[in-house]
C-alpha cells in the first residue's frame with residue numbers, strides 16, 4: 001500500500017507574485033492557512049494537506 005504522502009516536502013520560502021497587482025510576497029510553503037496578498041487581498045496560496053498550492057506566479061524559491 002502506498003503511503004498517503006509520498007514524501008514530506010522540504011520547508012521552503014517561496015517568492016510569489018500576485019497575479020492581480022504584481023506585488024511580490026514571500027510565503028512559507030507549509031503554511032496551514034490561506035495566504036492572501038497584503039496589498040489587494042488576492043489568494044496567493046492555499047493549504048493542501050501539508051504543502052501549499054501556489055495560486056500566484058512563483059518568482060523564486062529560497063532555500
Ligand SMILES: [Zn+2]
Nearest residue numbers: 018021037040
Ligand atoms: Zn495583489
